[in-house]
Amino acid sequence: MSEALLNRLKTLFPKDRLLHNEAQVLPYESDGLTAFRSKPLAVVLPETQEEIIETVKLCYQYDVPFVARGSGTSLSGGSMPIADGVVIALNRMNRILHYDAAERIAVVEPGVINLYVSKKAVVDGLYYAPDPSSGPVCTIGGNVAFNSGGAHCLKYGMTSNHVLGLKVVLPDGEVAELGGESLEMVGPDLTGMFCGSEGLFGIALEVSLRLLPKPEVFKTILAAYHSLADAGQAVADVVASGLLPGAMEIMDRLAMDAAEAAVKAGYPAAAQGLLIVELEGPVEEVEAEFPKLMKVIEASGTYEVRVAKNEAERMKIWKGRKGAFSAVGRLSPDYVVQDGVVPRTKLGEALREIERLSKNYGLRVANVFHAGDGNLHPLILYNGKVEGEFERAEELAGDILKLCVDLGGAVTGEHGIGVEKLAYLPYMYSDDDMDLMRYLRKSVDDKEIANRGKMLPSNKAPALTMHGAHPLEKQGIAYRE
Amino acid sequence: MTNYQDQLATLRESIKTNSTLKVKGGGTKTALSAAANLDLGGLSGVLEYDPQEYTLTALAGTPLKEIESLLLEHGQYMPFDPVLVDAGSTLGGAIASGLSGPGRYRYGGIRDFLLGIQFFAGTSKLHKGGAKVIKNASGFDLPKLMVGSLGRFGVLTEATLKVFPKPEVFTTMQLEVGSLGGALELVKKLATSSFELSCLDFSSEGKLFLRFGGLKEASQARLKRIQDFLGLESEVVTDAADNAFWQGAREFAFVPEGFDLVKIPLTLSKINALEPQLDTSYLRRYSVGGNVLYLALPQDANKIGLSSLLQEHKLSGLALTGSWASPYLGKPLDEVFAKRLLAVLDKDEKLN
Ligand SMILES: Cc1cc2nc3c(=O)[nH]c(=O)nc-3n(C[C@H](O)[C@H](O)[C@H](O)COP(=O)(O)OP(=O)(O)OC[C@H]3O[C@@H](n4cnc5c(N)ncnc54)[C@H](O)[C@@H]3O)c2cc1C
Numbered sequence: 001m002s003e004a005l006l007n008r009l010k011t012l013f014p015k016d017r018l019l020h021n022e023a024q025v026l027p028y029e030s031d032g033l034t035a036f037r038s039k040p041l042a043v044v045l046p047e048t049q050e051e052i053i054e055t056v057k058l059c060y061q062y063d064v065p066f067v068a069r070g071s072g073t074s075l076s077g078g079s080m081p082i083a084d085g086v087v088i089a090l091n092r093m094n095r096i097l098h099y100d101a102a103e104r105i106a107v108v109e110p111g112v113i114n115l116y117v118s119k120k121a122v123v124d125g126l127y128y129a130p131d132p133s134s135g136p137v138c139t140i141g142g143n144v145a146f147n148s149g150g151a152h153c154l155k156y157g158m159t160s161n162h163v164l165g166l167k168v169v170l171p172d173g174e175v176a177e178l179g180g181e182s183l184e185m186v187g188p189d190l191t192g193m194f195c196g197s198e199g200l201f202g203i204a205l206e207v208s209l210r211l212l213p214k215p216e217v218f219k220t221i222l223a224a225y226h227s228l229a230d231a232g233q234a235v236a237d238v239v240a241s242g243l244l245p246g247a248m249e250i251m252d253r254l255a256m257d258a259a260e261a262a263v264k265a266g267y268p269a270a271a272q273g274l275l276i277v278e279l280e281g282p283v284e285e286v287e288a289e290f291p292k293l294m295k296v297i298e299a300s301g302t303y304e305v306r307v308a309k310n311e312a313e314r315m316k317i318w319k320g321r322k323g324a325f326s327a328v329g330r331l332s333p334d335y336v337v338q339d340g341v342v343p344r345t346k347l348g349e350a351l352r353e354i355e356r357l358s359k360n361y362g363l364r365v366a367n368v369f370h371a372g373d374g375n376l377h378p379l380i381l382y383n384g385k386v387e388g389e390f391e392r393a394e395e396l397a398g399d400i401l402k403l404c405v406d407l408g409g410a411v412t413g414e415h416g417i418g419v420e421k422l423a424y425l426p427y428m429y430s431d432d433d434m435d436l437m438r439y440l441r442k443s444v445d446d447k448e449i450a451n452r453g454k455m456l457p458s459n460k461a462p463a464l465t466m467h468g469a470h471p472l473e474k475q476g477i478a479y480r481e
Numbered sequence: 482m483t484n485y486q487d488q489l490a491t492l493r494e495s496i497k498t499n500s501t502l503k504v505k506g507g508g509t510k511t512a513l514s515a516a517a518n519l520d521l522g523g524l525s526g527v528l529e530y531d532p533q534e535y536t537l538t539a540l541a542g543t544p545l546k547e548i549e550s551l552l553l554e555h556g557q558y559m560p561f562d563p564v565l566v567d568a569g570s571t572l573g574g575a576i577a578s579g580l581s582g583p584g585r586y587r588y589g590g591i592r593d594f595l596l597g598i599q600f601f602a603g604t605s606k607l608h609k610g611g612a613k614v615i616k617n618a619s620g621f622d623l624p625k626l627m628v629g630s631l632g633r634f635g636v637l638t639e640a641t642l643k644v645f646p647k648p649e650v651f652t653t654m655q656l657e658v659g660s661l662g663g664a665l666e667l668v669k670k671l672a673t674s675s676f677e678l679s680c681l682d683f684s685s686e687g688k689l690f691l692r693f694g695g696l697k698e699a700s701q702a703r704l705k706r707i708q709d710f711l712g713l714e715s716e717v718v719t720d721a722a723d724n725a726f727w728q729g730a731r732e733f734a735f736v737p738e739g740f741d742l743v744k745i746p747l748t749l750s751k752i753n754a755l756e757p758q759l760d761t762s763y764l765r766r767y768s769v770g771g772n773v774l775y776l777a778l779p780q781d782a783n784k785i786g787l788s789s790l791l792q793e794h795k796l797s798g799l800a801l802t803g804s805w806a807s808p809y810l811g812k813p814l815d816e817v818f819a820k821r822l823l824a825v826l827d828k829d830e831k832l833n
Binding site: 100101102103104105124125126146147148149153154155156157158160161168170174175176177178180181182183184185186187188189190191192193194195196197201213214215216236239240242243244281282284285287288289292341342343344345370373374375408409410411412413414415416417421425428429430432433436437439440443444455 | 531532533534535536556579581585586588589590592593602606607608609610612613614615616617618619620621622623624625626627628629630631633634645646647649668669672673674675676677695696698699702703706744746747748749750769770772773797798799809814815817818819821822824825826
């Protein structure tokens with residue numbers, strides 16, 4: 001079977017775009033969940049939609065599973081190859097097909113890098129809002145598949161909220177057009193349904209993105225607290241005041257130590273909890289909002305407030321925050337990161353419980369998170385060389401995910417289920433709901449060849465091994481949130 | 482709540498026993514709810530609302546008016562700007578019809594504010610989709626699938642919305658640009674500006690309607706700057722007059738008695754070509770920065786003709802009121818993906 005498929009692929013792709021010997025496929029064996037590997041049959045590098053469609057058709061014909069791959073930064077094993085399957089690597093599908101500033105739209109190929117869209121639009125005062133920290137490297141196709149987020153989700157939503165239309169190839173090679181170029185639509189929101197399907201519904205060939213005018217000004221403050229709970233309470237106070245900041249982020253002491261060690265962020269040394277709030281909008285509006293924000297913050301028990309006086313100071317505040325993840329590598333040889341969500345009013349309770357779990361397990365946990373939308377990012381530090389510590393870290397991570405669901409939240413806010421959280425999706429949904437998702441998948445993909453073994457725990461997934469910093473993080477190219 | 486459980490049981494029974502099911506909420510969109518045999522109007526009430534969370538969960542038949550009033554008591558609102566609220570529209574109806582108002586220009590439409598759902602599939606099994614939190618990427622996004630689906634994928638019983646604090650004041654500017662072409666030029670210019678408009682509507686005669694919201698103390702200065710930018714006289718209204726104006730827009734007050742309403746999503750570049758071909762008796766209202774045209778046509782107008790015209794322009798339309806052979810007009814929907822989902826969610830082909 002595989003041999004026959006390989007021969008067919010050889011007629012479709014020139015040598016340099018069909019990789020199948022060991023050394024060639026090695027770089028594709030894992031994704032952002034690094035030590036988790038699997039060897040594909042082949043990697044193809046299509047340059048046209050037709051080549052993608054033909055590859056999918058062939059995979060279907062020969063019953064060989066495939067996985068689409070953008071930049072391979074998935075943190076949950078989403079783009080890891082399926083053993084002996086085909087990797088359809090989309091980095092060469094990186095053209096912007098249509099861009100219209102007046103219509104605030106960009107139609108792009110899936111391999112276009114997230115940040116590149118905003119770079120293209122900046123001359124017209126526009127930007128593409130979803131801002132995962134991996135923005136300088138991750139692709140729009142990967143963002144669509146994972147419905148990726150960033151620091152601004154409370155106000156602007158996730159990737160799907162900025163995707164208007166899609167052209168997709170379904171797992172048997174049939175092509176469908178979903179949505180369109182208008183903000184409005186007729187018929188079911190199939191675009192939205194495709195987003196976040198983790199590659200199980202097929203491959204996005206073309207993506208129509210909604211662009212937004214860039215906020216005119218930003219005002220960023222940093223407030224230090226003697227306890228993490230106080231910082232959490234301050235978020236509640238800001239929300240109660242009726243302000244709608246663009247971002248609200250919290251870091252605990254351990255995360256600040258990490259940021260300090262890595263980028264010398266200069267955060268207040270005695271703080272146990274740090275809150276970053278950023279206002280954004282038209283000049284006059286932000287000027288009017290600022291004193292209101294300060295009043296709330298000053299009454300919230302902070303012992304030190306700093307206001308970024310210029311763009312350089314603002315960037316410094318953010319650099320520490322965005323770099324906290326990779327920086328954690330300086331405090332511990334290995335770590336696991338989770339991205340569960342809790343209702344915002346349960347943040348305090350969640351943090352207290354995480355602290356308790358951390359003590360019970362004897363493992364340190366650093367917290368840095370999107371407080372505005374309740375998206376936690378506990379970093380569980382461990383040493384893989386110590387016998388049993390990795391397993392304990394995994395167990396602790398699982399307990400935190402369950403905690404999120406128990407508090408009324410979700411197991412993942414942005415990194416997706418992939419293979420990493422396969423065991424936990426059923427904790428969030430009933431058996432009936434899980435079955436429904438499986439049936440839907442089966443009806444869209446009767447041979448279950450698109451990203452087999454991911455998201456839905458129906459097939460046996462390989463076991464996890466180790467976690468750690470992504471190579472990109474080690475190089476300081478990208479940071480995790 | 483036992484009442485709710487009873488209602489769910491009854492609903493499940495009717496899904497099991499009926500061979501076809503067409504749901505009705507408030508019955509405000511007559512073209513969509515005609516011949517409905519399942520009235521969800523009784524399934525009403527807000528289940529969970531904590532203003533601190535910016536989320537609200539209510540039963541599908543809850544009138545939007547009730548939700549709007551409750552939110553307002555806490556200084557919050559639905560930024561997707563639901564339509565036909567005064568007319569009696571329900572939460573489920575708003576989701577299934579996929580309608581949002583002019584205010585969706587700023588933060589997005591109902592698709593962007595729907596977080597979680599509970600629904601009966603055609604199998605009569607009760608399912609949950611999404612979650613009750615602001616951010617969630619776990620599993621298939623079933624809530625999105627329900628938006629605009631006209632009940633084809635399931636019968637909604639509950640929904641969770643994201644809500645926002647309501648701006649302290651809104652200011653509306655009305656400008657006479659003189660021609661549609663002139664209005665389009667200004668709309669294009671405004672599209673890339675950083676004024677953060679809440680609404681941007683216009684009429685085919687070249688009247689432009691702009692709205693922005695925020696803190697009171699900033700509104701005068703913001704207004705001045707937008708006026709300078711536009712360089713045209715404008716009539717400014719705030720408070721009650723502002724409110725009344727947009728309320729009229731949301732209730733489609735421009736549609737006279739004896740006219741039927743159609744929604745046509747489009748983009749700015751399509752307007753110039755379509756406009757001259759529309760019958761002069763059709764009344765038009767462009768909304769959401771030119772992303773949608775609401776068209777009112779006399780009940781006896783050539784409806785088939787309109788559908789073909791839209792098809793020629795590669796546009797689709799949705800009839801909202803009046804009587805139509807099918808509410809879908811113009812370019813047919815691409816059903817390739819939808820059919821595969823329907824094969825599971827409505828395998829007995831019962832739903833709508
Ligand atoms: C340092 C670092 C920081 C990060 N920060 C964030 C963050 O802030 N927020 C966040 O949400 N995520 C974050 N991530 C996770 C990751 O970057 C995102 O999930 C991103 O969207 C993946 O994009 P990618 O191009 O690398 O996709 P890949 O990893 O290559 O693929 C991801 C998934 O998408 C599928 N896929 C790829 N292309 C397509 C396509 N065209 N059609 C269909 N399916 C496709 C793949 O099969 C796979 O399942 C971070 C990761 C790293 C390493």
